[in-house]
Amino acid sequence: MAEDRTGQVAVIFTSRRNGRDPAGYDAASAAMNSLAADQPGFRGVEATRGNDGFGITVSYWADAAAALAWRDHPDHRATRDAGRARWYESYTVTVARVERGYRWAATSAP
Numbered sequence: 001m002a003e004d005r006t007g008q009v010a011v012i013f014t015s016r017r018n019g020r021d022p023a024g025y026d027a028a029s030a031a032m033n034s035l036a037a038d039q040p041g042f043r044g045v046e047a048t049r050g051n052d053g054f055g056i057t058v059s060y061w062a063d064a065a066a067a068l069a070w071r072d073h074p075d076h077r078a079t080r081d082a083g084r085a086r087w088y089e090s091y092t093v094t095v096a097r098v099e100r101g102y103r104w105a106a107t108s109a110p
Contacts, residue, residue: 015091041066
């Protein structure tokens, strides 16, 4: 059963990559995922990216203070600056509190 995210803070990061330095981007992304997972209040992350360079990453946090602490983490800040200079054409960050959620999955019957 999936975690109930009601009451958590969702940080929704939509971005368009410029296609430059994919290896550097992949390394930075892996480092940030690992670092985020070690932060107090981290509750999970979901991400996808299309072949056109458009991506959506949603990170979940216990509360607004945890999300802000992640925003202000010095290593995250440095990687964000590198992203602006090297990897992104544009991005948008939206922060929202999860009011409710639903999940459905097809299952095969025996």
